[in-house]
Amino acid sequence: xxxxxxxxxxxxxxxxxxxxxxxxxxxxxxxxxxxxxxxxxxxxxxxxxxxxxxxxxxxxxxxxxxxxxxxxxxxxxxxxxxxxxxxxxxxxxxxxxxxxxxxxx
Amino acid sequence: xxxxxxxxxxxxxxxxxxxxxxxxxxxxxxxxxxxxxxxxxxxxxxxxxxxxxxxxxxxxxxxxxxxxxxxxxxxxxxxxxxxxxxxxxxxxxxxxxxxxxxxxxxxxxxxxxxxxxxxxxxxxxxxxxxxxxxxxxxxxxxxxxxxxxxxxxxxxxxxxxxxxxxxxxxxxxxxxxxxxxxxxxxxxxxxxxxxxxxxxxxxxxxxxxxxxxxxxxxxxxxxxxxxxxxxxxxxxxxxxxxxxxxxxxxxxxxxxxxxxxxxxxxxxxxxxxxxxxxxxxxxxxxxxxxxxxxxxxxxxxxxxxxxxxxxxxxxxxxxxxxxxxxxxxxxxxxxxxxxxxxxxxxxxxxxxxxxxxxxxxxxxxxxxxxxxxxxxxxxxxxxxxxxxxxxxxxxxxxxxxxxxxxxxxxxxxxxxxxxxxxxxxxxxxxxxxxxxxxxxxxxxxxxxxxxxxxxxxxxxxxxxxxxxxxxxxxxxxxxxxxxxxxxxxxxxxxxxxxxxxxxxxxxxxxxxxxxxxxxxxxxxxxxxxxxxxxxxxxxxxxxxxxxxxxxxxxxxxxxxxxxxxxxxxxxxxxxxxxxxxxxxxxxxxxxxxxxxxxxxxxxxxxxxxxxxxxxxxxxxxxxxxxxxxxxxxxxxxxxxxxxxxxxxxxxxxxxxxxxxxxxxxxxxxxxxxxxxxxxxxxxxxxxxxx
Numbered sequence: 044x045x046x047x048x049x050x051x052x053x054x055x056x057x058x059x060x061x062x063x064x065x066x067x068x069x070x071x072x073x074x075x076x077x078x079x080x081x082x083x084x085x086x087x088x089x090x091x092x093x094x095x096x097x098x099x100x101x102x103x104x105x106x107x108x109x110x111x112x113x114x115x116x117x118x119x120x121x122x123x124x125x126x127x128x129x130x131x132x133x134x135x136x137x138x139x140x141x142x143x144x145x146x147x148x
Numbered sequence: 149x150x151x152x153x154x155x156x157x158x159x160x161x162x163x164x165x166x167x168x169x170x171x172x173x174x175x176x177x178x179x180x181x182x183x184x185x186x187x188x189x190x191x192x193x194x195x196x197x198x199x200x201x202x203x204x205x206x207x208x209x210x211x212x213x214x215x216x217x218x219x220x221x222x223x224x225x226x227x228x229x230x231x232x233x234x235x236x237x238x239x240x241x242x243x244x245x246x247x248x249x250x251x252x253x254x255x256x257x258x259x260x261x262x263x264x265x266x267x268x269x270x271x272x273x274x275x276x277x278x279x280x281x282x283x284x285x286x287x288x289x290x291x292x293x294x295x296x297x298x299x300x301x302x303x304x305x306x307x308x309x310x311x312x313x314x315x316x317x318x319x320x321x322x323x324x325x326x327x328x329x330x331x332x333x334x335x336x337x338x339x340x341x342x343x344x345x346x347x348x349x350x351x352x353x354x355x356x357x358x359x360x361x362x363x364x365x366x367x368x369x370x371x372x373x374x375x376x377x378x379x380x381x382x383x384x385x386x387x388x389x390x391x392x393x394x395x396x397x398x399x400x401x402x403x404x405x406x407x408x409x410x411x412x413x414x415x416x417x418x419x420x421x422x423x424x425x426x427x428x429x430x431x432x433x434x435x436x437x438x439x440x441x442x443x444x445x446x447x448x449x450x451x452x453x454x455x456x457x458x459x460x461x462x463x464x465x466x467x468x469x470x471x472x473x474x475x476x477x478x479x480x481x482x483x484x485x486x487x488x489x490x491x492x493x494x495x496x497x498x499x500x501x502x503x504x505x506x507x508x509x510x511x512x513x514x515x516x517x518x519x520x521x522x523x524x525x526x527x528x529x530x531x532x533x534x535x536x537x538x539x540x541x542x543x544x545x546x547x548x549x550x551x552x553x554x555x556x557x558x559x560x561x562x563x564x565x566x567x568x569x570x571x572x573x574x575x576x577x578x579x580x581x582x583x584x585x586x587x588x589x590x591x592x593x594x595x596x597x598x599x600x601x602x603x604x605x606x607x608x609x610x611x612x613x614x615x616x617x618x619x620x621x622x623x624x625x626x627x628x629x630x631x632x633x634x635x636x637x638x639x640x641x642x643x644x645x646x647x648x649x650x651x652x653x654x655x656x657x658x659x660x661x662x663x664x665x666x667x668x669x670x671x672x673x674x675x676x677x678x679x680x681x682x683x684x685x686x687x688x689x690x691x692x693x694x695x696x697x698x699x700x701x702x703x704x705x706x707x708x709x710x711x712x713x714x715x716x717x718x719x720x721x722x723x724x725x726x727x728x729x730x731x732x733x734x735x736x737x738x739x740x741x742x743x744x745x746x747x748x749x750x751x752x753x754x755x756x757x758x759x760x761x762x763x764x765x766x767x768x769x770x771x772x773x774x775x776x777x778x779x780x781x782x783x784x785x786x787x788x789x790x791x792x793x794x795x796x797x798x799x800x801x802x803x804x805x806x807x808x809x810x811x812x813x814x815x816x817x818x819x820x821x822x823x824x825x826x827x828x829x830x831x832x833x834x835x836x837x838x
Contacts, residue, residue, distance in 0.1 A: 071819045079814070140814045147812030 055096030063089030076128050076138045080121075087117050160228065164217025168230045168247045168300060171207045171214070171257065175292040178203035182286035196282040197272030200289050204268050207296065208261035215254040221678045226250065226370055229302050236305070240361060248302035248365050252679035255508060255672070256299040256440055259515045263432045264292050266650035270523050271424035273647040274530060284324060284422065291317035295433055299440065304353045304363040307441065311349065311405065314434045315342050321429060322421040334417035341414040345404015352397030356448070359387045359394070369447045369680055380451070395448060395455035398441065402459075406438030406492045409466045413761055415489055419481040423526030426481060431488045431522050432515035439495040439511050443504045443681035457586065460500025464581070464589035467493030469758070471599040475606070476744075476754035478538045480525045483607050486757075487562065488518055490596060494577050497589055503580030504681040509665075509672045510573035516657035517561035517570055523651055524555035528611060531640040535621040538607065543616035547640035552612040554651045559608045561658040563601035563726060566719040572662030579714040594718055601722040605729035613734040 066085030073079055091110050098106025128138070135142045178200045186193045218224060227250030235245040247253075268288060275284050294313025301307045323335030357363050360374045368375040380391055402408070407415035418430045429435070442449055442459060449455045470490035477483045491514050498507030529536055531548060545552040561570035574597060582590030618640060642648075665672045676682060732740035744751045753759070 067822055071815050071822060074815070143814065144812030147810055 052096055052100045056093060059089045059091075059093035059096065061089070062086070062092065065089075074139050074141060076131060076140055077125075079140060080124050080128060084117065084121070087113060159219035159223065161217040161219065162228075164213050165228050165249055166230055167210045167217070168214045168249055169232055171210050171261070171300065172293050172296040174203040174206045174210070175200075175289040175296070179286055179289035179293060182282050182289060186282040187286075193282045196285040197268070197275075200285040201265060201268045201272060203289060204261060204265040204292060207292065208258070208265050211254065211257040211261050214249060214257070215251075218249065218251065218254065221251050221674055224251070224678050226366070227253070227302075227680065229366060241357065243303050243305040243363060245306065246302040247300040249300070250679040251675035252440075252443060252508065252681045253299055255512060255675050255679075257296065259436075259512055260292065260295050260299060260433050263515050263519050263654070264288075264295075264428060266653055267424050267428040267432070267519060267523065270427075270526075270647050270650045271422070273644055274424055274526060275422060280324065284321075287317050287320045287324070288425075288428070291321070291429060291434070295437075298437055302365055304356060304365075307444075308349065308353055311401070311437060311441075312346065314429070314437060315339065315346065315405070318342075318418070318429050318434055321425040322418045324421055324425070328420065331420040334414075334420040338414040338418050341411050342404045345401045345411050348397045348399070348404070349401025352394050352399075352401065355390055355394040355397060359383065359390055365444070365680065369445070373447065375447050375451060377451075392452045395450075395452045396458070398445065398448070399455065399459060402438030402441050402496075403462065404438075405441075406435050406496070407489050408438070408462050408493060408496055409469060410760070412466065412470065412489050413764060416482050416485040416757070419479075419485050423481070423522060423529060426485070427519040427522035427526070430485065431518040435488060435492055436495065436511045436515070439492065439499060439507055442496070442499045443508055443676075446499070446502070446504060446681055449499075456500050456502060458500070460497050460581070460584070460586050460589055463493045463496025463498070463500050464586070464592050465493070466490070467497060467596045468592050468599070469493075471596045471603065472754050473757050474603045475599060476751050480528065480536045480538060480607060480611070481522070482536075483538075483603065484518065484521050484525060487521075487600065487604070488514075490600065491518065491562070494574060494593060494596070497581050497593055498577040501581050501584035501586060501589070503577055503584075505673055505676040506573060506576030506580050508676050508681060510570075510577055512665075512672065513561065513569035513573040513658070513661050516654050516661065517558045517568075520558035520651060520654040520658055521555060521562060523647075523654070524551050524558060527551045527643045527647065527651075528640075530643065532618055533621045535619060538610050540619040541611055542618065543612065543614045544618065544640050545612035546616055548612075548642050550642055550648055552608075554648070554655050555608060555612070557655040557658055559604045563604045564597050564718055564722045565601075565726065566715075566723070567663060569658050569660070569662035569666075571715070571719055571722075572666040575711070575715045575718055576666070578718055579709070579711045582709050582714060594714075594721070597718045598721045598725050601725035602729050605726045606733045609730055609733035610737075613730075614737070 063086050066082045066087075066089060069082035069085065070079055073082065091113055094106040094110050094113075098104060098110075131143070132138055181199050182196050186196050186199075218228070227248045230247040230249060232245040232247065234242070236243040268285070271284070271288070275281055278284065291314060294310045294317055296310075298307055298310025298314060301310060319335050319339040322338050323331050325331045353363065356368070359380075360368060362368065362374065367373060374380075380388060383391075400411075404411040415430060415435065419426050421430070449459070467490045470486045470493060474483050474486035474490065477486060491510070495507045495510050495514070498504065498510060525536075527548070528541070528544065528551065531544075531551075532541060535541060557568075561568040564571045564574045578590055578593045578597065580590075581587075581593055584590070664670075667673065732743075756762070
């Protein structure tokens with residue numbers, strides 16, 4: 044119990060922020076559609092961790108309830124997004140996001 | 149507000165009067181069946197006529213029952229209100245969907261539904277084979293719905309609703325043969341000219357609300373009605389001034405709908421519609437709405453001492469104006485159209501000199517004989533494949549004896565041949581007019597009566613008498629056909645009894661209604677005298693002693709002309725003119741033509757309808773067209789040229805500048821978004837923390 048008490052809110056927040064930032068960097072830097080997608084999931088996890096931490100800290104369950112929703116939607120969205128990725132792959136035979144730059148001005 | 153409870157007499161059968169609710173409902177049902185069911189289901193369309201006739205006949209029976217429900221009308225004071233539902237209620241303003249039943253309503257209902265039924269029966273034969281059969285009957289049903297609402301409504305707004313409804317159905321039916329340019333133009337003309345009048349009506353309606361705060365007949369003109377000189381004297385000055393304008397504004401609506409000068413131009417063109425429509429809407433019923441309106445709102449028209457005299461003058465002048473035009477036209481339907489304008493002029497003259505009995509009586513008899521005339525003209529047109537030109541037909545009496553006889557009866561009634569219906573009703577108006585302070589209008593009316601007899605029989609003798617010769621036209625139900633020898637175009641033939649049957653009923657009406665219903669103790673007098681159109685005490689005597697004389701008063705002024713005298717002059721005159729017309733247009737057409745040629749310029753003016761259409765063209769249509777051209781050029785030069793050439797470049801340049809930002813790379817957008825978020829965060833953190 045002591046070890047757990049030693050971990051403060053700041054640790055959770057830092058972990059969450061690190062997860063989010065890593066996810067964002069990955070999203071910007073990587074070209075592979077699947078990896079880009081995984082990076083968004085990582086950003087979700089960073090946010091979710093922050094929410095749970097604050098929820099516990101304030102003794103308010105709203106944040107945790109919110110997390111359940113986020114996870115549910117993330118699951119649904121994962122199914123949809125992976126389907127889209129498969130579809131995009133079939134169209135161009137590559138997972139490179141740069142293949143989809145037709146919309147440039 | 150004041151209620152009617154105190155006026156309801158025990159002999160009134162409320163349950164019968166309440167049937168009035170169903171009078172507009174039945175044709176509305178027919179409209180739905182025709183317009184929705186038959187429009188969707190083609191095989192059922194041959195039932196359109198049967199459904200419509202049944203609905204109209206049902207309405208007619210209900211109208212009779214409602215009239216019987218009123219009981220002894222001589223005991224009736226005011227009308228009975230039949231409430232349907234609350235329609236509009238905003239603050240102090242209420243306009244209920246309620247019906248006002250009094251004898252005048254009953255007379256109008258009988259005309260509308262009775263003549264309507266007969267004409268629908270005729271039309272079921274006349275329109276047979278037309279591709280738009282169900283559409284035609286849907287429009288007819290719509291018209292009857294609107295017209296019965298117009299007649300039944302217990303407030304000005306409901307009157308206005310019906311007023312616009314009949315205008316709409318008139319527009320739809322004039323343009324029924326929508327593939328013909330002339331029909332489309334005529335429909336638009338009718339609608340637009342009526343807009344001018346209806347604008348006045350709408351303003352008048354608003355004026356009534358502004359001054360009195362109510363628009364119901366009962367509250368305005370009932371026992372303690374507000375439209376009363378004593379009450380108005382208590383109002384603020386601006387309201388007292390406004391009151392004087394209201395009758396003139398309402399009058400404008402009546403002139404438009406009833407085709408009086410100067411808004412008469414649409415009616416002759418309206419003859420582009422199918423003939424039963426000309427008979428029903430543009431002769432018997434809708435065009436008399438203006439007369440009904442003035443008769444109904446007589447107390448309001450008496451608010452200004454100049455209002456009714458104006459109506460009388462416009463009516464009298466229109467009567468002779470249109471009669472002279474009818475004298476020189478060659479298109480049968482147009483002759484009847486101008487004759488209708490002229491006869492409506494009589495009715496306006498009648499209400500204008502406060503002889504509402506004569507006006508309503510003439511409205512009633514005119515509905516019968518003019519419908520008869522139009523429908524027999526339709527039979528001729530039907531027989532000659534659309535031929536309407538007097539110069540291209542002659543002596544058809546041998547081929548179509550029944551039609552000739554029926555039209556002869558209509559012509560006699562229109563000409564005012566002694567003891568026909570038209571003779572009694574017209575003489576009533578002339579007698580009242582001659583003995584009013586506008587005696588000269590009465591004499592104009594007598595002159596018009598002579599012209600009427602002449603032009604009526606000019607037509608009849610030319611069409612049915614003399615040498616038999618004719619030219620077929622090439623129209624089949626309003627459309628030109630390439631194969632003129634189909635079953636409808638095999639030369640003049642008698643119509644089937646489906647079409648002639650209703651005509652016989654109309655003809656009987658045109659003959660006997662004068663003797664049967666006229667006279668001081670007659671049904672018509674009773675009906676009018678116990679309605680809101682009665683010339684009551686607050687009608688005052690500024691309408692002349694014509695009104696007083698009709699009550700049997702004996703203090704006649706120096707210029708008094710007795711009823712018998714008027715009858716003798718106009719009846720005898722009519723006979724002389726008929727003989728004269730027979731001489732010129734049966735025996736000596738060459739002589740008639742040479743006289744017409746000698747009178748060159750005058751015939752020319754009459755033939756060209758006093759150039760009123762041309763005047764409107766130059767005064768209104770062409771300037772508007774020029775304005776349209778101006779706006780077109782403005783649009784082309786200023787908007788498309790200058791504006792499009794300069795200002796439109798601004799967004800284009802702005803777009804070109806931002807274009808490189810859109811590189812189409814997902815990562816690029818994500819980076820920009822991340823940087824944006826970081827920037828916002830930095831600002832927030834800086835503001836909050838530091």
